[in-house]
Amino acid sequence: MDTPNRRDFIVTAGAAAAAAAMGPVTMATPRRKNPLEMLNIGIVGTGGRGTGACNDTLTANKDVRLVAMSDLNMQKCQSARDNLAKAHGDRVAVEDSKMHGGLDGYLEVINDPNVDLVLLTTSPGFRPQHVEEAVKAKKHVFAEKPVCIDPAGYRACRNAHAMAEEQGTAIVTGTQYRRQDNYVDAIRMIHEGVIGEPVTATGRYCGTGIWYRPRQEGQTDAEYQLNNWMHFIWLSGDQIAEQAVHNIDVMNWAMNSTPERAFGSGGRFTRPDDSEMWDSMSVDYDYPGGKLVSFMCRQLPDATVDVDNVIYCTEGTCYIKAINGGSRIVDKNGREIYSAPGNIGAAYRQEHKDLVESIKAGSPIVELNQTADSSLTAAMGRMASYTGKEVTWEFVTEKSKLDTFPKDLTLESSLPSNGYAVPGTTKPT
Numbered sequence: 197m198d199t200p201n202r203r204d205f206i207v208t209a210g211a212a213a214a215a216a217a218m219g220p221v222t223m224a225t226p227r228r229k230n231p232l233e234m235l236n237i238g239i240v241g242t243g244g245r246g247t248g249a250c251n252d253t254l255t256a257n258k259d260v261r262l263v264a265m266s267d268l269n270m271q272k273c274q275s276a277r278d279n280l281a282k283a284h285g286d287r288v289a290v291e292d293s294k295m296h297g298g299l300d301g302y303l304e305v306i307n308d309p310n311v312d313l314v315l316l317t318t319s320p321g322f323r324p325q326h327v328e329e330a331v332k333a334k335k336h337v338f339a340e341k342p343v344c345i346d347p348a349g350y351r352a353c354r355n356a357h358a359m360a361e362e363q364g365t366a367i368v369t370g371t372q373y374r375r376q377d378n379y380v381d382a383i384r385m386i387h388e389g390v391i392g393e394p395v396t397a398t399g400r401y402c403g404t405g406i407w408y409r410p411r412q413e414g415q416t417d418a419e420y421q422l423n424n425w426m427h428f429i430w431l432s433g434d435q436i437a438e439q440a441v442h443n444i445d446v447m448n449w450a451m452n453s454t455p456e457r458a459f460g461s462g463g464r465f466t467r468p469d470d471s472e473m474w475d476s477m478s479v480d481y482d483y484p485g486g487k488l489v490s491f492m493c494r495q496l497p498d499a500t501v502d503v504d505n506v507i508y509c510t511e512g513t514c515y516i517k518a519i520n521g522g523s524r525i526v527d528k529n530g531r532e533i534y535s536a537p538g539n540i541g542a543a544y545r546q547e548h549k550d551l552v553e554s555i556k557a558g559s560p561i562v563e564l565n566q567t568a569d570s571s572l573t574a575a576m577g578r579m580a581s582y583t584g585k586e587v588t589w590e591f592v593t594e595k596s597k598l599d600t601f602p603k604d605l606t607l608e609s610s611l612p613s614n615g616y617a618v619p620g621t622t623k624p625t
C-alpha cells in the first residue's frame with residue numbers, strides 16, 4: 197500500500213468515533229445463518245442503482261429485510277424507504293434512527309451490529325474505502341461496479357478480498373453479466389473450444405449523451421462534485437470505468453486473463469466546460485498469447501448506439517449483445533451453433549440470490565479480485581488514453597502511485613478541478 201493518507205485517516209478516525217459512541221461492542225463474528233433466519237441488510241448510497249439493488253435482493257430472497265440506510269442526502273433514504281416499502285411491506289424495516297446522512301453516515305450502517313450484509317452503491321470513487329471498512333467490520337458485502345478507479349483503490353480491493361476470504365465473509369459485485377444465462381453459456385462454449393481458440397475481439401460501449409447536474413448557488417466545490425459525480429474523475433473514473441467496465445469485464449472473462457498492456461486514444465467535443473470527462477476513448481488491449489482486444493467507448497448525443505461484444509476464434513465467431521440482445525455463435529462457414537435471448541433483469545436478481553444463498557450455506561462467494569481486475573483494466577485504458585503512452589499491467593499493479601481520491605475531504609472542501617486530460621501533457625503516475 198501507499199503511505200497512509202487522509203483517506204486512511206478519515207476512515208480510521210470515523211470508525212474509532214463510531215466505536216466509541218457505541219461503547220464496548222464486540223465486533224460481530226460472521227454468523228453462519230440458519231437457512232430459516234432473516235438476513236439483515238444495510239445500504240450505503242440510495243440513488244437509482246442502490247434502490248434498484250434493494251428491490252432486486254428483496255425480490256430474489258424472501259428471507260432478507262432492509263434495516264439501515266445511508267446517503268449523503270437523508271431525503272434520498274426516506275424516499276427510497278417509502279418506495280421500497282410499497283413493494284415489499286414489512287421487510288422494509290428501517291426506523292428513522294437507522295437512516296444516516298453525510299459523508300460519515302456509511303460508518304453507522306457498516307458498524308451497526310444488527311446488519312449482516314451491506315450493499316455499497318454510491319458513486320464509484322468511495323467504493324474501495326467502503327468495501328475495506330465493511331470487510332473490517334466483518335460484514336458480507338454487495339459492491340456495485342466499478343469497485344475501484346485507480347491503482348490505489350485496486351490495492352485496497354485486493355486487501356479487502358484477502359481479508360474476506362480469511363474471515364469467511366462474502367463479497368459479490370455488480371457485474372451482472374457474469375450471471376446472465378446467455379453470457380455464461382456463450383463464454384463457457386468459448387472456453388470449451390467449441391469454435392477453437394480466441395484470436396481477437398471487439399468490445400464497444402457506444403451510447404448517447406448522459407446527465408449533467410449544474411452547480412447550484414451556494415454549493416461548495418465538494419457538494420457540487422459529489423452531486424455531479426459522473427463528470428469528476430476521482431468519483432467516476434470517466435465512462436470507461438464507470439460504465440464500459442461491463443464489457444471490459446466480459447473481455448477479461450472471454451480471454452481468461454487480464455491484458456498485458458494498453459494503448460489508447462480519444463478526446464472530447466461535447467462535454468460541458470467544467471466536465472473532466474472525455475466523450476470518446478479507443479483502447480487496444482494486448483492479452484497474453486498475442487490476442488488483441490480492440491475496445492471503444494463513447495457517449496455522444498445522436499450517434500449510433502452499439503454496446504456489443506464480438507469474439508473472433510479460430511473456428512468461428514461469438515456475438516454477445518448487451519442488455520437483452522442475446523448471444524449467437526456461428527462456425528467459420530456461418531452455420532449457427534448457438535443462440536439465446538438475453539434477460540438482464542433476471543441477472544440483476546440472480547447476483548443477490550447467489551450472494552444470500554452462499555452466506556446461508558456457509559460457503560460465501562468472494563469475487564472482488566475479479567471485478568477489481570476488470571476495474572483496473574478500465575483505469576489502465578483511461579491512463580493510456582489520457583497520457584498518450586502505452587501503459588502496462590505491471591505498471592498499474594506494481595508501480596503506479598495514482599490515488600485520485602482527494603485528501604482532507606469534507607463537504608466544505610475546496611476542490612479545484614484538475615481539468616481534463618491532454619495527451620502528451622498529462623503524465624503517467
Ligand SMILES: NC(=O)c1ccc[n+]([C@@H]2O[C@H](COP(=O)([O-])OP(=O)(O)OC[C@H]3O[C@@H](n4cnc5c(N)ncnc54)[C@H](O)[C@@H]3O)[C@@H](O)[C@H]2O)c1
Nearest residue numbers: 241242243244245246267268317318319320340341370438
Ligand atoms: N450494474 C449496473 O448495471 C449499474 C447500473 C447503474 C449504476 N451502477 C453503478 O451504481 C453506482 C451508483 O450509480 P447510480 O446510478 O445509482 O448513481 P446515483 O447518483 O443515482 O446514486 C448514487 C447515490 O450515492 C450517494 N452517495 C454518494 N457518495 C456517498 C457517500 N460517500 N456516502 C453515502 N452516500 C453517497 C448519492 O447521494 C446518491 O444518492 C455507480 O457505481 C454506478 O456505476 C451499476
